[in-house]
Amino acid sequence: MVIGATEPEGGSRGYVVEAGGAETLPFYTFEGLNPRPVLALEVYDCVEPLPSFLLESYRDVVSNPVEWARLVDRLEPDLVNLNVRSISPTVLDRSPKDALKTVEAVLQATRRPLMVTGIMDPIHRDDTARNMEFLRLVAETFKGERLLIGPATPEAFETVAEAALANGHNVLAKTNMDVNQAIRLNELLVEKGLTLERIVVDVTTGALGYGVEYTLSTMERFRIRGLKGDRMARSPLIFFASENLFIRELENGESGMAPIYEASSAVAGLMAGADIVSMLHPESLEKVRQFIDEFPWRGG
Amino acid sequence: MRVSRKAKQMSPIEVYKLLPKTNCGKCGFPTCMAFAFKLVQGAVEVDKCPYLSDEAKSLLTGMTAPPVALVVIGRGDKAVRVGGEKVSFRHEDKFYNQPVIALELNDLMDMEEVKNCLKKAEEAAFERMEQTLKVNALALRNLSGRAEPFVRLVELVKDTPYPLIVSTENPSTAMKALNILKDERPLLHGAVLRNLMPMASLARRFKCPISVKAADWRTLLAAVNRLRGIGLHDIVIHPPGETLKEVIESLTIIRRLAVDKKFDRLGYPTITFPEDLKSNVPEPLRTAAVMTRYSSIIVVKPETLRFLRPVMMLRQSIMMDPRAPISVKPGLYYVGKPTPESPVLMTTNYALTYYILTEDLKNMGIDCYLIVVDTGGLSVACSIAGDKLKPESVKRVMEETGIAEKVKHRTLIIPGRAARLSGDIEDATGWRVLVGPLRSREIAEFIEKQFRRE
Ligand code: SF4
Numbered sequence: 001m002v003i004g005a006t007e008p009e010g011g012s013r014g015y016v017v018e019a020g021g022a023e024t025l026p027f028y029t030f031e032g033l034n035p036r037p038v039l040a041l042e043v044y045d046c047v048e049p050l051p052s053f054l055l056e057s058y059r060d061v062v063s064n065p066v067e068w069a070r071l072v073d074r075l076e077p078d079l080v081n082l083n084v085r086s087i088s089p090t091v092l093d094r095s096p097k098d099a100l101k102t103v104e105a106v107l108q109a110t111r112r113p114l115m116v117t118g119i120m121d122p123i124h125r126d127d128t129a130r131n132m133e134f135l136r137l138v139a140e141t142f143k144g145e146r147l148l149i150g151p152a153t154p155e156a157f158e159t160v161a162e163a164a165l166a167n168g169h170n171v172l173a174k175t176n177m178d179v180n181q182a183i184r185l186n187e188l189l190v191e192k193g194l195t196l197e198r199i200v201v202d203v204t205t206g207a208l209g210y211g212v213e214y215t216l217s218t219m220e221r222f223r224i225r226g227l228k229g230d231r232m233a234r235s236p237l238i239f240f241a242s243e244n245l246f247i248r249e250l251e252n253g254e255s256g257m258a259p260i261y262e263a264s265s266a267v268a269g270l271m272a273g274a275d276i277v278s279m280l281h282p283e284s285l286e287k288v289r290q291f292i293d294e295f296p297w298r299g300g
Numbered sequence: 301m302r303v304s305r306k307a308k309q310m311s312p313i314e315v316y317k318l319l320p321k322t323n324c325g326k327c328g329f330p331t332c333m334a335f336a337f338k339l340v341q342g343a344v345e346v347d348k349c350p351y352l353s354d355e356a357k358s359l360l361t362g363m364t365a366p367p368v369a370l371v372v373i374g375r376g377d378k379a380v381r382v383g384g385e386k387v388s389f390r391h392e393d394k395f396y397n398q399p400v401i402a403l404e405l406n407d408l409m410d411m412e413e414v415k416n417c418l419k420k421a422e423e424a425a426f427e428r429m430e431q432t433l434k435v436n437a438l439a440l441r442n443l444s445g446r447a448e449p450f451v452r453l454v455e456l457v458k459d460t461p462y463p464l465i466v467s468t469e470n471p472s473t474a475m476k477a478l479n480i481l482k483d484e485r486p487l488l489h490g491a492v493l494r495n496l497m498p499m500a501s502l503a504r505r506f507k508c509p510i511s512v513k514a515a516d517w518r519t520l521l522a523a524v525n526r527l528r529g530i531g532l533h534d535i536v537i538h539p540p541g542e543t544l545k546e547v548i549e550s551l552t553i554i555r556r557l558a559v560d561k562k563f564d565r566l567g568y569p570t571i572t573f574p575e576d577l578k579s580n581v582p583e584p585l586r587t588a589a590v591m592t593r594y595s596s597i598i599v600v601k602p603e604t605l606r607f608l609r610p611v612m613m614l615r616q617s618i619m620m621d622p623r624a625p626i627s628v629k630p631g632l633y634y635v636g637k638p639t640p641e642s643p644v645l646m647t648t649n650y651a652l653t654y655y656i657l658t659e660d661l662k663n664m665g666i667d668c669y670l671i672v673v674d675t676g677g678l679s680v681a682c683s684i685a686g687d688k689l690k691p692e693s694v695k696r697v698m699e700e701t702g703i704a705e706k707v708k709h710r711t712l713i714i715p716g717r718a719a720r721l722s723g724d725i726e727d728a729t730g731w732r733v734l735v736g737p738l739r740s741r742e743i744a745e746f747i748e749k750q751f752r753r754e
Pocket of ligand 1: 319320321322323324325326327328329330331332335348349350351
């Protein structure tokens, strides 16, 4: 998968990033080398769900997505993940059209390849419809940028798939910790005309001590099936280490440990086959990069 | 009993030939043949037949033994089990024995420092979902190169509640330490090719497990062979490698060969010292990496202890049995001392959801009724997404438990994540539904503001 497009390619990114393409099990360096995993940092368009310790350390920055994107840009992640959840009626009830302005501003603030996600865990009954409207608008407005957009879910995937297909974007396919569901959603997306290199599989991440074992096992099963020849299990996998910042242990006075929770879980995700790891705490990225740096990757 | 480590898989007929063929039924199966079939599947224990010859018993135990041998370190209350694993991926079965986290102490530390470290180890322990997550052993290292300080260290910690790893490459120092520990079954660590036989005879004499280290595979296999040659089977492998990459490779190769190829010379638990590696990676990340790659014992330094909570939570997670998602029985639970005026809350029967919620409620001093609905052990979010939280099930549990007779009001508080179902639950139960907060720790405030107001 290729995320981002440079100017000659019709986009405005400074470079493109490739994800996926594993040919062997993760960290089986004695058998063969896989491509280097992609590290993403997250930017939220509203502070509503953020843990208080993050707000305390980064208040000035995180309350402004553009400032936040600039900070993230300086930390040099491979990919920026802009999460737009203000569109949920339970959050800010911002109109999807209005939210486009944030996407536009973030695209200006960083020239790194961009991932744009809507409401990742729909709670309100209108959330899914909001997601679809928003993602369609994003796909159309930023045609040519080769974004990664989502979530597409088994309940709502058609709009995203069509919009991504028509405008040259990639799709984040989210299912619920079940390998067969993940493969089924891939089939549905492929039927819509997307190719497997344009789908990133999100099996849903649980935090350490909060169901991460389901995530790890689902990813392992997915990757094993893909390597054994199941064509529909050949997409890159994404792991949201950022889930760990929302656990109660951190709220209860262990907040200094936040980057260690996030980075430790990132390691577990990588060992289970994650091709993209998405993180939220600015101090986690470097730790995980150090880890990746100590292993050999295909193409250096 | 000596177990034949010939891990050859036998057919039911071959197994049958080793049985008494009397069809006495003592094993719980009508015929010896039926028992043979079950043995081959690994569905029953060899011991169930009381009439086996020693030879048959040894052969059959070898056949059903896990590809990664089970080794016990310490004795009695202190004993920990390592290895005994059957698979490389937990979804194929489950992991049987949790990775042991061993705290490293050395004989250059003074008494104060050792005590301090032991205190830190105690403080690092915490309760989670009815388990205590903690350091499980002490690894004593002979950094001084001399016997007296090492012996002193052993004396100092021998009565702590931890099983011990005695780490020295000097056989005479090792002997002095083992003499103190007598039949405590510490793991003797420090055998390399150079001192192999003296160390091996100590392990035999003191009946303790022994770990062996080598810089390359050929030496390692030769060393394992020699240990087995003199009848030692409680072996722990210290895998080759000086970098994180090399150790991860070694650990992976050992497990895959042991499980997939039944290569029994590598079918042993492993011990790693991630903080001794040439690496710039933060220590907890190294620990997480070797933990996800099968290291049975992980030795950590005292300074790292306070960063290990996430790794211990990772350990608890991966040790969950994937075949039996832990769930609680659906029904009505009392939190505190609820009265007819107390609120009625609802949640799903995923064990984690239940534990967290009840813990929070207790901490906040809330008295209430808790209706736990059967969602096949799924969390609130998962059961909503998977359509497993049915308003009819809510209704059924409420009727079966007679909650209506216990309270004077008719208001049900559902989890924030179940907001989508509020109307349907209202219709099904006839109760008024209040959508609770997303996070359970906000419930106290919610009850105060929303529920009490009425
Ligand atoms: S107990 Fe032993 S002898 Fe008796 S039926 Fe079972 S296998 Fe046969």
